[in-house]
Amino acid sequence: MPDRRSFLQSALAVVGATQVPAATGAPLPATPALAAAPPQPVRLNINGRDYSLSLEPRVTLLDALREHIGLAGTKKGCDRGQCGACTVLVDGRRINSCLTLAVMHEGQRITTIEGLAQGDKLSPMQQAFLEHDAFQCGYCTPGQICSATALLEELRADGTGFTDEEIRERMSGNICRCGAYPNIVAAIREVALRRT
């Protein structure tokens, strides 16, 4: 059985193919002063596995993950660094994968939502999100969970407390359109408390 994503991709490919003949006669856009930068080899370490890719320099880390590697757990929301849906961990630090180029991350350890669980055993933060019903549509959830996972390390490094207010401030880069914030804060609070 194809999953939903591969079905959509093949369906889109068919649509694209039917449109090709119409487009071939169209004039080419003006040639830029500089020839387009060709794809180049890029090696990325994602969730403990090495990937050898061929990417144009302009490909963002987010697009490399979703479109070139097939790790679609990391979500594209705004694609402009405003919503946090694309949050991943690079060497343990949370970043917006939409506002960085894949080629800038050779030699670093990238962790996505797919890399948090150990086999079938969910990470404590994933488990807490389930138990606290910390999502509705779920689209922002991978970013929320990656962000919250890094937040725990930041709290520990800074030696600060984790009041609800502090958690909300530190999670403000992750927007939830469904407004599941109270349960997101509750899930994070529980994991933070358990770890101290």
Place this chain on the structure above:
Amino acid sequence: MQSIYYERARDAADALRLAQQDGARFIGGGTNLLDLMKGDVEHPLRLVDITHAGLDRIEELPGGGLRIGAGVRNADAARHAVVRQHYPLLAQAMLSGASAQLRNMATMGGNLMQRTRCPYFTDTAFGHCNKRQPGSGCDALQGFQRMHAILGASPACVAVNPSDMSVALAALDAVVLLRGRQGDREVALRDFHRLPGDTPQHETVLQPGELIVAIDLPPSRMARHSHYLKLRDRASYAFALVSVAAALDMDGGIVREARIALGGVAHKPWRRPEAEAILQGHPLDDAQCRAAAQRLLEGARPLEGNRFKVELAQRAIVRALRIAGEGA
């Protein structure tokens, strides 16, 4: 996003060499540059990655003071023990900006270079922006002006500098260290950003091909009495309507020296030494604070849509000074 070439600089000299190529731009965290490239506002042909150029160190200077490398990430600077102890104003300002994710990416140099968030600049659906297209006009003059300048603006441009970090750096008398093909030079943070005049496309005094290598903080006696107050339309992750960096050197209840810088009101952090001098030698009471605030806002020329910011800024100054002076 248009096609781009990418090169990684090994060190500052390598970065300067690579930046000589046509259409080259430095990239640090990329959080602002890539965003503007996606929006069709910035069009570099090549990106020179300076995040591996050895600019990411923080070192204490002989005789006091701190040198923060241009490539240090905002989160790391804000979290640094010396910054937290001796320059809490800077840590506070930086932590009030952007989100945790963006602060993990954004660099010190990049923060200085970030461009205005004026929507008439960042959204190419608007046809007139003298920053984006010199000579085309300014749609903000007839637009939504809540986030725009009340001081130092010009008929060509009413945009504001969006940085929180720069406001604190201005109050702390920071110095920007620049390196070019002709050698090194230092520019006071206060002189680094420009007022728009009739060339709003030039936001800083940085010359083409020049690289920011570090930011120096002189020793500060104001660590105990400082406060960054940021007023904005939501509680977190928003740009300032008005912000105040206030720092005081107190002798008992008397102000020995004061620094006040304003954000969200002009094309650069706004400071005026004569406003700070009003506080000097006096107890920090409301009348003195209000007088200093009035002086700092002197000459304010608000737009139809942001008149409220003149009073808001003055009240914010008074509040920031009172909080900074607590416990003296």
